Amino acid sequence: MTTPVTVTVTGAAGQIGYALLFRIASGQLLGPDTPVSLRLLEIPPGVKAAEGTAMELDDCAFGLLAGVDVFDDPTAGFDGTSIALLVGARPRGPGMERSDLLEANGGIFAPQGAAINAGAAEDVRVLVVGNPANTNALIAAAHAPDVPDDRFTAMTRLDHNRALSQLAARTGTAVTDIENVTIWGNHSATQYPDISHASVAGRPALEVVDDPAWVTDSFIPTVAERGAAIIDARGSSSAASAANAAIDHLHDWTHGTPESSWTSAGVVSDGSYGVPEGLISSFPVRSSGGRWQIVPDLEIDDFSRGRIDASVAELVEERDAVRRLGLL
Numbered sequence: 209m210t211t212p213v214t215v216t217v218t219g220a221a222g223q224i225g226y227a228l229l230f231r232i233a234s235g236q237l238l239g240p241d242t243p244v245s246l247r248l249l250e251i252p253p254g255v256k257a258a259e260g261t262a263m264e265l266d267d268c269a270f271g272l273l274a275g276v277d278v279f280d281d282p283t284a285g286f287d288g289t290s291i292a293l294l295v296g297a298r299p300r301g302p303g304m305e306r307s308d309l310l311e312a313n314g315g316i317f318a319p320q321g322a323a324i325n326a327g328a329a330e331d332v333r334v335l336v337v338g339n340p341a342n343t344n345a346l347i348a349a350a351h352a353p354d355v356p357d358d359r360f361t362a363m364t365r366l367d368h369n370r371a372l373s374q375l376a377a378r379t380g381t382a383v384t385d386i387e388n389v390t391i392w393g394n395h396s397a398t399q400y401p402d403i404s405h406a407s408v409a410g411r412p413a414l415e416v417v418d419d420p421a422w423v424t425d426s427f428i429p430t431v432a433e434r435g436a437a438i439i440d441a442r443g444s445s446s447a448a449s450a451a452n453a454a455i456d457h458l459h460d461w462t463h464g465t466p467e468s469s470w471t472s473a474g475v476v477s478d479g480s481y482g483v484p485e486g487l488i489s490s491f492p493v494r495s496s497g498g499r500w501q502i503v504p505d506l507e508i509d510d511f512s513r514g515r516i517d518a519s520v521a522e523l524v525e526e527r528d529a530v531r532r533l534g535l536l
């Protein structure tokens with residue numbers, strides 16, 4: 209049998225963890241030929257529930273699941289891991305902004321970055337889901353000096369998928385007809401869901417939509433504020449759709465994306481599109497050979513420029529705030 213790939217999921221007893229683990233164990237993350245060994249990391253109060261989830265994973269008798277272990281110590285939890293899903297963090301409640309979580313959650317990611325640095329596998333790839341995801345990824349990366357920065361990513365794939373779905377509904381097409389939507393900036397209400405380069409069944413999306421007011425007054429706020437709308441409706445934040453997006457992100461990172469289209473992910477900026485180098489910002493990205501690449505040379509019109517700059521300014525503020533807290 210092929211050697212199993214070790215996958216660590218933090219916050220394993222939480223709602224995203226519960227929606228995620230069974231899909232990973234069934235092969236939806238790494239494919240039908242790759243066995244996985246799961247490491248579930250929790251804080252002590254979450255360990256018992258995580259053990260319950262581990263029992264259920266056993267009870268599924270997944271052919272690809274080589275083992276499940278539960279930890280409350282980050283160093284043990286990330287030992288030998290090739291894929292780290294940093295989900296564990298406090299979610300936003302009704303009326304809270306993601307920035308309210310900066311201090312509460314920022315402190316989780318410094319020790320986890322250090323633990324990844326200490327013992328993860330050479331090829332480790334990290335996806336931060338816990339909010340504020342971009343800045344938490346920045347904190348984790350800063351505490352893992354021996355791991356290349358481009359192995360730390362933040363999840364904006366849920367925003368990307370939300371944008372696909374909204375555009376498909378508006379244009380009466382299937383999500384599979386839509387290509388080259390982009391989420392820029394922060395995974396927050398300032399994000400910029402951009403359809404200026406997108407196509408719908410091969411035609412420019414803006415031409416098919418034919419209503420600039422829909423883009424500015426409906427599409428952008430609906431996508432950017434969808435997290436809050438879900439919290440309002442469910443009483444708790446998105447879980448299954450977040451788990452689904454995490455699978456999409458990591459599947460594309462490890463398996464590649466088509467050359468002809470792109471997706472969105474929070475990756476470390478190389479200075480492209482005026483985003484300060486080193487920030488973890490959402491960009492249009494393609495994956496090949498196990499690496500994300502920022503799609504180069506897109507034309508950015510004045511409207512897009514303003515929206516990208518506004519979201520990036522928030523990322524700069526978050527970075528400065530966590531610096532003041534001593535987390536960077």
Ligand code: NAD
Nearest residue numbers: 219221222223224250251254296297298299337338339450
């Ligand atoms: P949840 O409260 O149901 O679960 C969080 C779990 O994390 C809990 O079991 C808790 O014990 C655990 N935890 C807390 N600190 C930990 C630590 N230091 N190490 C390991 N585990 C720890 O929350 P949830 O709904 O699963 O959401 C988790 C996070 O994901 C939240 O921050 C939420 O805002 C975020 N989120 C992000 C996106 C995105 O698109 N990026 C989407 C949805 C939710």
Ligand code: LMR
Nearest residue numbers: 300339434435436445446
């Ligand atoms: C989401 O986008 O659904 C999550 O980030 C939860 C939130 O706080 O919005």
